[in-house]
Amino acid sequence: MSGTAGLPREVRAYAEELVRRTRAVCGPRLVSVFAVGSLALGDYRHGRSDIDVTVVVDRSLPGRALSELAGVLAHPGLACPAAGLELVVYPADAVGRPSGRAGYLMDLNTGPSLPERVSYDAEEASAFWYVLDRSVARQAGLPLFGAPVRDVIAAPGRGDVLTALRASVREHAEGDGHVGDNRVLNGCRSVVWCRTGRWVAKRRAGEVVAASEARFRPLIRSASRSFELPRESAPALPVGDVREFLAWVAGRVDEAAGPCQGASGTG
Incomplete structure (x- = not known):
């Protein structure tokens, strides 16, 4: 419908x-x-x-x-x-x-x-x-x-999605113009996809990762609170903490890739 x-x-x-x-x-x-x-x-x-x-x-x-x-x-x-x-x-x-x-x-x-x-x-x-x-x-x-x-739309292959997730994590770690909370919550969503093969809402992804990763829990909860605010009002998150978290996310994506790592996917 x-x-x-x-x-x-x-x-x-x-x-x-x-x-x-x-x-x-x-x-x-x-x-x-x-x-x-x-x-x-x-x-x-x-x-x-x-x-x-x-x-x-x-x-x-x-x-x-x-x-x-x-x-x-x-x-x-x-x-x-x-x-x-x-x-x-x-x-x-x-x-x-x-x-x-x-x-x-x-x-x-x-x-x-x-x-x-x-x-x-x-x-x-x-x-x-x-x-x-x-x-x-x-x-x-x-x-x-x-x-x-x-x-109408075919699902991209798993190898292509993992390649895209690697690039997404790199962009959120190094690129300009991204709000800190979005960097963190997009990272959480990437981790949940690697674990389950399903996309979930950013805030839900944050809850899932915060529940299992105690060392990142304060950062993720801060990102979730910030995400409730307009972009212009979002507080800055600690740059070093965000960088460390996204490095951890990149590792989880690489682990999920396994034998697919380095594959070109379906092109």
């Missing part, structure tokens, strides 16, 4: 308009629209979380339609009620098979707290973001329009 009824009330009207505009631009070449990320995992925090959306289209969609879509969805023309909109458009033939590539036709970031960005070249992007998003989508994507997720 497609629709916005399963979304938090703060974003329903926005999601309905987003789908309406996407259908108007893409017409019969639109296959599906899914809510992914925190919306799919039941951990959306209004004022903190982004709205993550996956759009799947027939590859025959003209390039000019992609640029038109970016224009009609850009904030503030379509005012985003969340921290931002992260919307990725994929061709159906690419996401219908397992892949470790970025593989998108368009990647749009827009909104009050996100730097405006649109890309039409998947080769310029780090693939891990997209592999992880598709893995979450396959497990939990909420259909807003069109065919159900399991008919």
